[in-house]
Amino acid sequence: MLLGVADYLRLKGSPEIAIYAQDPSFTKADDAFLRSLGVQVLKTPSPSDLGEAGRIIDDKTLLYSPFLTMEAYELLLKNCAMDLLLGDDFSVLRSKWEKHTAEHKQVELLMKSGVSKYQRRAITGDGFWGEEDWHFPMALYWRPSQRINGQTGARNEKAMSQFDQVRRLREDAPRSRL
Numbered sequence: 001m002l003l004g005v006a007d008y009l010r011l012k013g014s015p016e017i018a019i020y021a022q023d024p025s026f027t028k029a030d031d032a033f034l035r036s037l038g039v040q041v042l043k044t045p046s047p048s049d050l051g052e053a054g055r056i057i058d059d060k061t062l063l064y065s066p067f068l069t070m071e072a073y074e075l076l077l078k079n080c081a082m083d084l085l086l087g088d089d090f091s092v093l094r095s096k097w098e099k100h101t102a103e104h105k106q107v108e109l110l111m112k113s114g115v116s117k118y119q120r121r122a123i124t125g126d127g128f129w130g131e132e133d134w135h136f137p138m139a140l141y142w143r144p145s146q147r148i149n150g151q152t153g154a155r156n157e158k159a160m161s162q163f164d165q166v167r168r169l170r171e172d173a174p175r176s177r178l
Contacts, residue, residue, distance in 0.1 A: 002064045003037060005086075022053045050075050057082050066138060070106045077114025089122055089137035090115050119144050 006017050021034050022042035031041045044051025048071035057063060057080040065087040068076070073088070090111050097104035118141035 003039075005062070005064070020053065020056060022051055024049075024051075048072055048075075050079070054079060059083050062086065066136065070103075070110060073110055074114065077110070077117075083143055085118065085141040086123070087138060087141070089120075089139035091120070091122075091139070092137035115141060118142055 002019065006019055009017055019039045020042050021039045022044050023030075024044050024047050026034075026041065034041050042052035042056070044053065047069045050057075050072060054075070057076070059081045061080075061082040062084040063076075063080075063082050063086065065073075065076070065085060068087065076082075090107055094104060094107040094111065097107070121140045123138040123140060
């Protein structure tokens with residue numbers, strides 16, 4: 001999905017796009033595969049550490065971050081000023097746990113302290129996830145007052161429209177490219 005978004009942005013004339021990947025569980029084979037796709041692999045010491053990504057993420061970063069630990073999300077939202085985050089849908093995650101559990105409270109705190117600065121749009125619909133992936137809810141978060149390509153105001157609708165176009169491209173793409 002990340003490569004599809006990057007391809008779409010390149011087709012729309014976006015400036016040079018650098019793609020990075022980071023996961024403490026990457027194997028040497030994972031690293032080699034990602035590098036063969038033109039993805040720069042960053043290092044991180046643990047699942048609860050931002051590692052090298054913490055120095056690279058800025059307000060021009062679209063962060064595709066499915067399945068981070070809550071600790072890493074806390075660090076990310078506290079220390080990084082990104083415009084767009086495509087990651088876990090915290091509203092759905094919060095509802096997965098009983099109200100008085102530590103996990104529910106942790107997601108609730110994260111939503112109040114970090115995600116509240118962003119607007120949210122759930123990523124759902126037929127063709128987005130396969131049947132086996134439906135239980136991994138995702139959402140797109142964006143800062144409403146930030147600029148993209150020098151534009152404000154209609155920025156949110158434009159970003160959402162572009163995201164919808166990427167999603168349609170993905171749905172129409174041959175399965176071998178996904």
